Amino acid sequence: MKRYLLLVILIVFALSACDSSDNNGLGNDEFHLKWTPIDSINKDLSDGIKVYQSIHIGINLRAWYVHVKESHDEIESRVVISSDVDGRETVSDFASRLNVPVIINGGYFRMDLNPARHVGILKVDGELIHSATSSVIRDEQRFYLHRSAIGFDDNNKVGIQWVSTQGDSVFSWDKPIRNQPNIPGAKLDTAHRSLWNYRDVLGGGPILIRDGEINIPIDEEVFFGTSIPQVHPRTAAGITKYGDLILLLVDGRQLISRGVNLQELAQILKDLGCVQAINLDGGGSSALVVNNILLNRPAGKTTEREVMSAIAVFDK
Numbered sequence: 001m002k003r004y005l006l007l008v009i010l011i012v013f014a015l016s017a018c019d020s021s022d023n024n025g026l027g028n029d030e031f032h033l034k035w036t037p038i039d040s041i042n043k044d045l046s047d048g049i050k051v052y053q054s055i056h057i058g059i060n061l062r063a064w065y066v067h068v069k070e071s072h073d074e075i076e077s078r079v080v081i082s083s084d085v086d087g088r089e090t091v092s093d094f095a096s097r098l099n100v101p102v103i104i105n106g107g108y109f110r111m112d113l114n115p116a117r118h119v120g121i122l123k124v125d126g127e128l129i130h131s132a133t134s135s136v137i138r139d140e141q142r143f144y145l146h147r148s149a150i151g152f153d154d155n156n157k158v159g160i161q162w163v164s165t166q167g168d169s170v171f172s173w174d175k176p177i178r179n180q181p182n183i184p185g186a187k188l189d190t191a192h193r194s195l196w197n198y199r200d201v202l203g204g205g206p207i208l209i210r211d212g213e214i215n216i217p218i219d220e221e222v223f224f225g226t227s228i229p230q231v232h233p234r235t236a237a238g239i240t241k242y243g244d245l246i247l248l249l250v251d252g253r254q255l256i257s258r259g260v261n262l263q264e265l266a267q268i269l270k271d272l273g274c275v276q277a278i279n280l281d282g283g284g285s286s287a288l289v290v291n292n293i294l295l296n297r298p299a300g301k302t303t304e305r306e307v308m309s310a311i312a313v314f315d316k
Contacts, residue, residue, distance in 0.1 A: 120203025238274030
């Protein structure tokens with residue numbers, strides 16, 4: 001009888017440990033993935049675009065990233081939006097319609113609205129479609145904020161910054177407002193902002209890497225009180241010291257791949273050589289299509305969620 005009770009206790013403890021791991025990730029930011037080029041796909045891509053895969057059985061993780069050499073004249077990365085009446089389409093539909101070799105889902109959006117509405121800044125081909133989020137309410141308190149965004153200009157330069165908008169102008173900030181749970185931060189002086197003249201701008205957040213170091217301002221960008229810091233399927237973008245673009249997708253919500261938290265996501269991007277990086281919309285929205293092949297299983301499924309925006313890599 002005692003042995004039976006001991007066995008039951010051990011099983012309950014093991015199940016609790018597994019559940020804790022699913023919710024909180026590894027609790028260790030020093031795990032590293034090994035990457036393998038997908039030669040069957042890369043042979044049909046231009047020299048400036050390469051896709052890699054990692055399968056880590058020990059921690060139940062599958063991930064892919066695309067390395068885009070923005071310096072190549074024939075390559076151009078852009079923010080794109082749905083042309084459908086409801087403002088949404090799958091990433092595969094984007095790829096087919098635009099005839100691009102690489103495309104990944106983009107920013108947050110309101111799925112409950114028809115047509116869909118972007119959450120955060122969205123600027124495409126010089127047109128500001130949606131302003132940056134300037135404040136949010138948490139527990140009946142208003143928090144002013146500057147959330148992060150990724151930008152692309154006409155010279156194939158990629159930037160990641162905290163941003164705000166005023167009229168049709170976009171401004172970058174050298175630091176975020178110092179918000180904390182239950183303690184709204186003071187607005188920053190405009191001396192900390194600069195005009196940010198990028199052709200395309202896509203809001204996301206939070207920032208993951210800043211000036212080569214992992215820096216995740218969950219509180220400052222007011223993502224506390226949301227599920228975003230938890231373990232999820234992930235989409236993220238980073239910039240290397242050479243100005244190359246890294247597009248990363250981590251599968252999740254399935255036995256073969258649990259997903260990652262923000263700290264783990266940042267560690268992966270740092271290992272890939274990113275000196276700047278940003279988290280984008282994840283969960284069921286995460287989808288990566290290369291040469292019209294959907295590489296991942298969105299939230300463990302075989303069908304894709306329709307999304308509003310995406311980052312597309314054009315090969316001229």
